[in-house]
Amino acid sequence: MSWIRLSEFAIILLNVFSIIYPAIARGGEYTSQFPGRHLLDDGDSKPSADVAKGYMSNAELENAIMAFGERCSNISRIYSIGRSVGGLPLWVMEISDNPGREEPEPAFKFIGNVHGDEPVGRELLILLANWLCDNYVKDPLAKFIVENVHLHILPSMNPDGFALRKRGNAKNVDLNRDFPDQFFSNNNVEDGRQPETKAIMRWLRRIQFTASASLHGGALVANYPWDGTQSKRRDYYACPDDETFRYLAGVYSHSHYNMSLSKEFPEGITNGAAWYPIYGGMQDWNYIHAGCLELTLEISDNKWPNASELPTIWEYNRMSMLNLVATVAKNGVHGRIFSSDNGKPLPASIMVEGINQTMKARVGLADYHRLLAPKMKYEVKASMPGYKSKSTAVMLENVTTLDFILDPEAGRVSKVLETACDCTGTTKSNLEVVDILAHPQLEVSLLVVVTLAFLLLLLTRKFCLNPPKQRQLPVSKRPIIV
Ligand SMILES: *[C@@H]1O[C@H](CO)[C@@H](O)[C@H](O)[C@H]1NC(C)=O
Numbered sequence: 001m002s003w004i005r006l007s008e009f010a011i012i013l014l015n016v017f018s019i020i021y022p023a024i025a026r027g028g029e030y031t032s033q034f035p036g037r038h039l040l041d042d043g044d045s046k047p048s049a050d051v052a053k054g055y056m057s058n059a060e061l062e063n064a065i066m067a068f069g070e071r072c073s074n075i076s077r078i079y080s081i082g083r084s085v086g087g088l089p090l091w092v093m094e095i096s097d098n099p100g101r102e103e104p105e106p107a108f109k110f111i112g113n114v115h116g117d118e119p120v121g122r123e124l125l126i127l128l129a130n131w132l133c134d135n136y137v138k139d140p141l142a143k144f145i146v147e148n149v150h151l152h153i154l155p156s157m158n159p160d161g162f163a164l165r166k167r168g169n170a171k172n173v174d175l176n177r178d179f180p181d182q183f184f185s186n187n188n189v190e191d192g193r194q195p196e197t198k199a200i201m202r203w204l205r206r207i208q209f210t211a212s213a214s215l216h217g218g219a220l221v222a223n224y225p226w227d228g229t230q231s232k233r234r235d236y237y238a239c240p241d242d243e244t245f246r247y248l249a250g251v252y253s254h255s256h257y258n259m260s261l262s263k264e265f266p267e268g269i270t271n272g273a274a275w276y277p278i279y280g281g282m283q284d285w286n287y288i289h290a291g292c293l294e295l296t297l298e299i300s301d302n303k304w305p306n307a308s309e310l311p312t313i314w315e316y317n318r319m320s321m322l323n324l325v326a327t328v329a330k331n332g333v334h335g336r337i338f339s340s341d342n343g344k345p346l347p348a349s350i351m352v353e354g355i356n357q358t359m360k361a362r363v364g365l366a367d368y369h370r371l372l373a374p375k376m377k378y379e380v381k382a383s384m385p386g387y388k389s390k391s392t393a394v395m396l397e398n399v400t401t402l403d404f405i406l407d408p409e410a411g412r413v414s415k416v417l418e419t420a421c422d423c424t425g426t427t428k429s430n431l432e433v434v435d436i437l438a439h440p441q442l443e444v445s446l447l448v449v450v451t452l453a454f455l456l457l458l459l460t461r462k463f464c465l466n467p468p469k470q471r472q473l474p475v476s477k478r479p480i481i482v
């Protein structure tokens with residue numbers, strides 16, 4: 001047998017195993033329950049370098065990202081979120097009509113190549129970016145995405161694993177098992193995690209993503225949280241946003257050429273734990289620690305389809321990818337939250353009755369983006385320490401814009417100040433003076449009262465001459481304001 005024949009044989013073996021054990025995609029624990037799985041572990045039937053024929057190398061991928069950034073500089077920005085173990089930059093393409101600028105719009109992220117040996121996603125993500133660039137003027141959906149979403153695309157989270165043609169990173173760690181897990185106590189720390197994992201964790205602290213998806217290979221299904229179960233058994237384990245997630249996963253599978261026709265997975269979607277539980281996965285962490293609704297998309301039964309099939313696979317996934325991104329602006333309840341006394345944006349919390357998950361408005365702009373399954377009635381509540389919570393019912397068709405204006409809680413004290421002086425700035429010293437005056441039983445001599453009154457006059461004059469800056473008022477006219 002020649003060398004070429006051997007490598008072909010290895011590919012055939014690989015395909016046979018991926019049909020028998022499709023679950024290898026997200027991977028499972030290598031227990032006797034899934035005896036076949038470690039057959040595909042690195043070392044045994046490692047595919048030869050030949051499988052990557054026609055796929056972009058890491059250098060070519062970097063060139064493609066830079067070329068995109070230059071060609072489409074008016075709607076994009078290229079940045080890196082860190083480096084791999086081997087020192088390769090983890091490049092991101094941001095696509096928006098105002099890239100790099102904070103706007104009251106939802107953000108979506110796509111992550112490809114989490115597993116080094118699952119390269120289809122990174123190819124599709126480059127195609128997606130270029131397609132948006134070529135079509136945002138003439139195609140309404142592309143235009144909608146560019147104008148209403150900040151789309152961040154990380155084509156390869158694991159370039160080292162790709163170079164090595166293996167699942168894990170250069171330290172042989174499966175990155176989709178390296179995140180903090182809800183069933184291991186109090187461990188939302190970066191220490192001891194892989195550089196690629198840390199880069200994602202830092203990224204989510206800087207950018208508030210409404211939803212996201214990572215792209216994998218080895219099956220054809222849209223997978224949603226929870227990925228892990230408390231019992232460690234294979235069981236449907238619903239997260240608080242189960243309805244929302246089923247809707248999002250359905251958007252992907254039903255927009256896909258044939259994902260929803262799956263015989264193995266009804267509608268082409270699955271709860272992660274119902275398929276097989278994993279721990280330390282990226283999607284559960286996104287939802288728990290960042291309120292980001294992340295899906296794990298298995299987009300090709302074959303991890304290394306012949307490169308000539310990539311344009312077809314892109315066509316199969318194109319509408320799914322576009323519709324999923326657009327969903328973050330076309331669905332759910334969106335708005336901003338302001339204070340009633342000075343119009344200041346408030347980074348309040350948004351809760352929906354019956355869903356035990358709090359979403360935060362962005363610090364600064366105070367915009368929130370709460371994805372929810374459409375055609376249902378919801379009770380939405382905004383709350384913020386120091387302010388009275390407000391809630392309102394919405395009948396959600398597809399998308400609703402709902403701004404909140406919250407009243408400060410400390411009503412009495414600020415009322416006194418408002419009458420004493422026509423400015424809303426309150427300071428600690430002001431409050432202390434008012435506090436003393438608010439006690440009628442306080443026995444003070446006339447002299448003290450006169451002195452205090454004089455001091456108060458001085459203070460209020462001082463503050464009236466220096467009104468608080470940034471008395472920003474809600475500018476946009478919105479259909480619903482609560
Ligand atoms: C989807 O189409 C591809 C390509 O024709 C095929 O290989 C795959 O088996 C199909 N899957 C389903 C679930 O129909």
Ligand SMILES: *[C@@H]1O[C@H](CO)[C@@H](O)[C@H](O)[C@H]1NC(C)=O
Pocket residue numbers: 356
């Ligand atoms: C809500 O979720 C938190 C964890 O995020 C949990 O501690 C709490 O018990 C849950 N509450 C209800 C009512 O399920």
Ligand SMILES: [Zn+2]
Pocket residue numbers: 025026027114115118215216217
């Ligand atoms: Zn994978």
